[in-house]
Amino acid sequence: MISADTVQADGLQTNFDQLLAANGIRMSAAQRRRLAWLSERLGRATIHQAGSVPGRDHGVIILVEPPSGPAAEILYRSLRADCAVVVPFGENPAFDFLKSKLTDFGTIGPSFDGPHEMWWGGLNWRPIAPAEGSRSDSALRVVSCYPRAYGDDHAGALREKLAEFDIACDIVPIDAADGEHMRASEKSAFMLRMWQEHREPLLFIEADATLSELPLLPSSLECDIALHKWNRWEMSARTLYLGRTLAAESLLRNWHHIATAYPAVWEGYLLDQAWSLTSSRMALDTAWLPRSYHAPAEDAGTPRHTTVVHNLPTDNSDLGPDAEFGVTMRAARRASRSGGRDAMIVIKSQAASNNAITVIMRDIATSDAREMAASIEAVTGAFAADCGGFGRLELALCPWQDDIRAAKSAAASANSRIIEIAPWQALPADLFRTVGQSRDAGSVVVMAGQRG
Known part of the structure; x- marks a missing residue:
């Protein structure tokens, strides 16, 4: 094995190919693109050597062996805020402990040319998030729907903020079969209709939410899907970004299919299963949005950063109705990987x-x-x-x-x-x-x- 110090990762694909091949790491094209994307923003990529401390010029640390508890703590304490950790064998639960100490940024699923899940994370999102006050040139359309029984005022705050930020949107009432309760199948059907009607990436925001600032992060990540994991394990569909990719469309159709087949199951678990199914079949590029994109109303006006503020209660009543439901997948989802009972x-x-x-x-x-x-x-x-x-x-x-x-x-x-x-x-x-x-x-x- 050679050190990455001998290979300058300057964003050229051939250099990354040399780096990975020299260290016996197989990555798909999508995973190599993410590695180059990170290096362009944060600096040189290096293969982490057990017991070593990353250098000040190392912006991307590639970890191929899971550290022990003390070694994970030493590595964690040595990381700079403006660096990222990449685990090319992210499907391995031996990396879960280190992942639990870091912030999940994203995963890219396995594929034939790269049969591993790649995980990437760090201390916080700020170094790779768009600069405050910037505005993206990328096209984006915000979409939302709500039961017609709620009335036109239900999405008033969201409409006003989108108009203020000059963001194109479609916010429409729908006829919900359960009156004031919208099923996951109805939400996913609406998303499919928006997907077919528009060509831009879609950002779904729950209609009773509002914006504190421009939601620039999802489209800047150039990913297939971006969403938030509430309590680090339960996927939320209150803020959901879909890039204009075949993988994003596949996930959306899988979600709608599963939601139609199981109408009584709540949307977060159905979305979780669609994510697992899609990720096992293609290199699904997922970004795990920070809490600022799933902020409860209590966060607004506090020192905590907010972007999308949701009308959420302060307890966990917005989560699944059974606290023990889905317990078998929690460890895996907290580590952003497939569970043992899912196909990797x-x-x-x-x-x-x-x-x-x-x-x-x-x-x-x-x-x-x-x-x-x-x-x-x-x-x-x-x-x-x-x-x-x-x-x-x-x-x-x-x-x-x-x-x-x-x-x-x-x-x-x-x-x-x-x-x-x-x-x-x-x-x-x-x-x-x-x-x-x-x-x-x-x-x-x-x-x-x-x-x-």
Whole structure:
């Protein structure tokens, strides 16, 4: 491994390719673009060496091995406000502790050319946020809807602020099936209609909110989707940005599809599931908006910075109705990654088949980051080389037995074949071909072998 000091990351793609290749890091094109974007704003990118302290000229610290508790604390205390930390193997829960000490800025999901989730964060948003008083040249349209039963005055404050800031908008009443309650399917249907009618990126803001300043951050990030995680785990649809990308459209359509199928479930959880589904199928570029874009009314007028101020209660009644609902995903969502029961990556093959195969990776808590990353790349590479006649591969990372059982149950209910492996196990080149030719379609193939 070489230090990034030998490779000046000046925004040139070839230099980043050299840096990543020299350190055995695979990233998708979208992930490399984000790395270059950060370096252009913050300075040189460097591979963090265990036990070292980032230099003053290092603006982007790339972390490939999860630090221990004391090492994470030392790294955290050594970071400057104007730097970012990038974790190229962000799907690995071993990085969760360090992530919990930092502010989540965003994630970019895995894809065939980069089968890992990339996480990026830092101490605060200010160094990469648009300067105060600036105005973006990027086109943006604010959209909002509300139940017709609320009356025309419901969105008065938002309309006035948008007119003051000269921001194009569509704020319309809709006929809600539940009267004064708007379902997630109705909100997502409205968003789809706005997507089809307009060509600009869309920023949905809840109709009873107001603005303290121009909402410049989402469009400046050049991402697919931007939203806020309330309490760091529950996704909120009160402020939701969609860039004009195929990935953003895919997420919107997935959200509408899931919301229509499960009308009784609240919108934040449905959006969470749409995010997980979309992120597993493409390199979804997500930005996690700061609290200033989801500020309760109590924040306005205090020293706390606000941009979008929502008419929220001071308690948690605006969150899901069951405090224990979704508890299985909280640890993962706090770390901005897929949970053990979600597919981390889904890859389609060229085979004309509806048959799917699920690979469950166990024992990830006792494997180092490089070992686990290499195993993920081995699985996806083997499937690309010989899919065995399967039309789709789903790879799930399961740190606990409960996660393994849940993943197996989900795969079995979808009539998917199942392979269970550990990161340290070598895979035969014809793995998927062998499993595909097996007559026992209901069996679980458990790779045997001991750690070397």
